[in-house]
Amino acid sequence: MMRRLIIRVLVGFAIAAAGVPAASAKLRSYVVKRGDTCWNIAARFFGDPKHYDIIHKYNQLGPLPHILTIGSVLRLPLSTNTADAQIEWLRREVKAKSPTNVDWFNARPRMNLWRLYKVSTGSGSTAGIRFEDDALLKMRAGTLVVIYGGVGGKTKSERLQKRSIVLEKGTLRGGLNEFYKQAGLKVTTPSSEVIIKSKETQVEVDKQQRSIVSVFDGEALVKAKNKLIKVLKDYGTIVEKNKAPEKPRPLPRAPKWAAKVREVVLLAPTPHSADFVASWLPVGKAARYRVELASNKRFREPIVDAVVGRGITRLKVEKLPPGTYFARVATVGQRRLHSRPSKLLRVRVLAVKTSRLFRRTAANRYEVSGMVRIFPPSGATVIAALDDQAPAPFRAPLRLYEPKDYRIAVRDAKGAEVTSISVRVHAVRATVRLAAPSVTEGQLATLIVELKDDANRPALLPELRLVRYPGGPLALTTAGPGKLKAQFVAPPRSRTASVVLRLSWAGGDLVDQTLGIIAKPTTVRLVTPRPVAIEHWIASPALVGWGQRAFVYHLRGVRVRSNVGVGTNVVSYRTSSQGDKPMIGTTVQAELGFLDNRLGVDAQFSWLNFLPGRETLGRNKVGDLHLGLRYLAFRRPTIAFGPQLALQIPFSDFERPRRDYLLEPGFVLDWTPHPTVTLTADVRLFIGFNDAKEVPLLLGAALAVAYQPWRHFALGADVRSEIGFVGPSDLRRRRALLVNGFLRFPFGRYRLGVVSGTGIGSDAIDAFGYFTVGLTFDIALGGW
Numbered sequence: 001m002m003r004r005l006i007i008r009v010l011v012g013f014a015i016a017a018a019g020v021p022a023a024s025a026k027l028r029s030y031v032v033k034r035g036d037t038c039w040n041i042a043a044r045f046f047g048d049p050k051h052y053d054i055i056h057k058y059n060q061l062g063p064l065p066h067i068l069t070i071g072s073v074l075r076l077p078l079s080t081n082t083a084d085a086q087i088e089w090l091r092r093e094v095k096a097k098s099p100t101n102v103d104w105f106n107a108r109p110r111m112n113l114w115r116l117y118k119v120s121t122g123s124g125s126t127a128g129i130r131f132e133d134d135a136l137l138k139m140r141a142g143t144l145v146v147i148y149g150g151v152g153g154k155t156k157s158e159r160l161q162k163r164s165i166v167l168e169k170g171t172l173r174g175g176l177n178e179f180y181k182q183a184g185l186k187v188t189t190p191s192s193e194v195i196i197k198s199k200e201t202q203v204e205v206d207k208q209q210r211s212i213v214s215v216f217d218g219e220a221l222v223k224a225k226n227k228l229i230k231v232l233k234d235y236g237t238i239v240e241k242n243k244a245p246e247k248p249r250p251l252p253r254a255p256k257w258a259a260k261v262r263e264v265v266l267l268a269p270t271p272h273s274a275d276f277v278a279s280w281l282p283v284g285k286a287a288r289y290r291v292e293l294a295s296n297k298r299f300r301e302p303i304v305d306a307v308v309g310r311g312i313t314r315l316k317v318e319k320l321p322p323g324t325y326f327a328r329v330a331t332v333g334q335r336r337l338h339s340r341p342s343k344l345l346r347v348r349v350l351a352v353k354t355s356r357l358f359r360r361t362a363a364n365r366y367e368v369s370g371m372v373r374i375f376p377p378s379g380a381t382v383i384a385a386l387d388d389q390a391p392a393p394f395r396a397p398l399r400l401y402e403p404k405d406y407r408i409a410v411r412d413a414k415g416a417e418v419t420s421i422s423v424r425v426h427a428v429r430a431t432v433r434l435a436a437p438s439v440t441e442g443q444l445a446t447l448i449v450e451l452k453d454d455a456n457r458p459a460l461l462p463e464l465r466l467v468r469y470p471g472g473p474l475a476l477t478t479a480g481p482g483k484l485k486a487q488f489v490a491p492p493r494s495r496t497a498s499v500v501l502r503l504s505w506a507g508g509d510l511v512d513q514t515l516g517i518i519a520k521p522t523t524v525r526l527v528t529p530r531p532v533a534i535e536h537w538i539a540s541p542a543l544v545g546w547g548q549r550a551f552v553y554h555l556r557g558v559r560v561r562s563n564v565g566v567g568t569n570v571v572s573y574r575t576s577s578q579g580d581k582p583m584i585g586t587t588v589q590a591e592l593g594f595l596d597n598r599l600g601v602d603a604q605f606s607w608l609n610f611l612p613g614r615e616t617l618g619r620n621k622v623g624d625l626h627l628g629l630r631y632l633a634f635r636r637p638t639i640a641f642g643p644q645l646a647l648q649i650p651f652s653d654f655e656r657p658r659r660d661y662l663l664e665p666g667f668v669l670d671w672t673p674h675p676t677v678t679l680t681a682d683v684r685l686f687i688g689f690n691d692a693k694e695v696p697l698l699l700g701a702a703l704a705v706a707y708q709p710w711r712h713f714a715l716g717a718d719v720r721s722e723i724g725f726v727g728p729s730d731l732r733r734r735r736a737l738l739v740n741g742f743l744r745f746p747f748g749r750y751r752l753g754v755v756s757g758t759g760i761g762s763d764a765i766d767a768f769g770y771f772t773v774g775l776t777f778d779i780a781l782g783g784w
Contacts, residue, residue, distance in 0.1 A: 114147070255282075498516050555704060697725045
């Protein structure tokens with residue numbers, strides 16, 4: 001018998017050790033939330049995270065390590081050592097006081113609250129108090145509460161009621177966890193007792209110690225002067241001091257947001273924040289509105305929680321850092337009853353990186369000098385529109401390089417409200433000067449480079465490069481805000497009497513400047529550097545004159561530079577009666593730029609064309625006239641594009657099958673992959689009209705490249721083709737190809753050139769000639 005008793009005792013001990021709870025232990029249920037671990041649950045309910053083994057004892061969680069599943073229910077033992085409540089979160093100044101202390105002290109998150117503890121929120125402060133049964137009440141600003149322990153009673157409802165709280169002043173909002181919805185949470189006020197049986201109810205005590213109860217979910221029981229009433233969902237009641245509760249009345253109507261969207265997307269260029277503005281429609285009979293903004297949907301830690309007058313229907317929050325936020329607004333009626341909140345308005349502030357840091361003005365406009373790239377926000381798909389352009393997915397960086405004001409409008413791909421930011425790109429001017437009054441041969445010269453924007457503020461630019469000719473690039477070092485310096489040894493005057501400096505950046509050239517070099521002096525004298533204009537000759541294709549027998553392809557770049565010029569060509573010209581003969585011609589051309597050089601007007605005609613040993617060709621000494629018009633429609637630092645239209649009028653009467661008037665619509669594209677290289681593509685239609693009323697139609701295309709490695713030297717080549725489609729047989733079958741080359745020598749506003757070309761194939765030789773060579777001379781107009 002004794003042996004059996006010992007065995008039973010050992011078996012019972014083994015079972016207890018295996019984790020089977022004693023039958024007499026009183027347990028509570030706890031629903032696992034996001035971020036919960038056995039460690040922090042033990043700290044909350046048992047006062048020490050090391051007591052996590054208690055959780056393991058009463059729950060079958062499997063072998064370690066284990067992960068708690070959100071929404072699962074844990075069984076936890078009730079203990080006399082468990083706090084009655086805990087401050088889950090707080091914002092700004094929140095005070096607490098224990099029953100044994102005289103002074104108040106600063107509360108802290110996760111602080112345990114025991115029976116008769118007091119908690120007070122100051123102006124603009126809020127706090128969340130969670131009870132052991134997972135009930136949560138949010139204290140608004142100016143609220144004072146007293147925590148009480150469990151409430152005993154004879155009825156089942158009183159026994160289920162786990163916690164009680166005294167609200168002396170202010171506002172409490174919240175309710176019970178779904179698991180304890182039938183238990184009730186007792187809130188005692190100076191004028192009533194409120195038993196909350198919902199997840200969302202608001203109880204307020206005003207200065208007259210009235211109780212204002214608004215129920216948004218479930219129900220609440222309100223008792224005063226021995227009268228008990230039930231307040232259902234979307235109803236409320238008011239209890240005057242020393243009076244019975246009033247009959248429940250409907251809550252005010254909830255406001256609606258003015259913009260019919262559920263989401264707002266804002267851009268915040270790094271490292272800046274964004275400003276959020278939203279409006280709602282006014283509600284009739286509203287006395288005030290309560291406005292809230294938080295970083296979570298349950299508004300547990302609100303960023304904004306304010307009551308505003310009925311005349312205010314707009315929420316503005318400044319300097320919101322990147323993140324996701326939620327806004328809501330509720331109506332406060334004439335008797336302080338609150339409506340349900342409006343629908344949630346989601347606010348997303350997206351951080352966007354920029355190639356250069358923005359300045360933010362007092363008018364909430366972003367500023368930058370020179371140029372900037374704005375990169376798409378990572379992890380989000382938005383629609384963006386720059387100025388008046390059509391909205392498109394924001395996938396590639398936006399390049400802002402022209403000095404002006406920009407507006408970038410954005411919205412979510414799903415149709416969020418359209419918002420915008422304003423960006424001002426400032427122009428930058430630069431100066432290059434000597435640190436000393438003069439530079440002498442063999443001397444180490446120091447250059448000072450200063451950059452300022454159009455607001456006269458120091459500026460910096462990307463890819464800044466200072467090159468001297470002769471000599472090559474110079475190293476730039478920082479010498480202060482918007483200031484850099486470089487050094488070089490001045491060459492002997494036997495090599496050169498001056499040094500040319502060119503300052504450029506990612507957007508192009510800034511300064512061209514010439515410094516005079518003094519021979520080793522016996523006395524020091526001041527030499528003033530002579531600035532050279534920033535504008536310079538555009539590295540565009542050369543105009544090569546041909547025989548003017550048929551259609552002539554006048555190739556120009558899309559960028560405009562006002563100038564006049566003259567050229568003399570010798571062309572191997574084929575006649576029907578005498579075969580190949582040399583023809584000498586003089587070509588006069590002019591080009592003018594308008595609308596800040598975006599619109600170009602040009603004219604070209606031949607003059608005094610003649611064959612050696614023969615009289616001047618034709619009765620009119622002026623050859624065919626060619627008029628051109630082109631517009632720079634699209635311009636970036638490296639690309640320029642625009643449409644063009646030309647007209648060719650046959651004036652001369654030299655030998656040819658017919659007289660064709662030509663209309664030439666088309667487009668031209670310039671690409672500058674490197675500051676010294678320019679490629680030009682030209683495509684146009686030749687639409688001809690002649691006396692025989694035949695309408696020729698040809699397609700012309702050209703590709704040219706120009707290379708300028710030094711300031712006073714450039715070279716290049718181009719290939720031009722014409723393909724006939726409609727018209728007389730000689731034009732319809734035409735397949736002509738021309739190859740041209742040129743050398744140019746720019747000197748200030750003057751430019752000399754040598755050009756040559758050859759026709760490839762019989763069509764080209766018949767129409768234009770076999771070979772041409774010539775000299776050109778141009779003079780630039782204006783801006784020098």
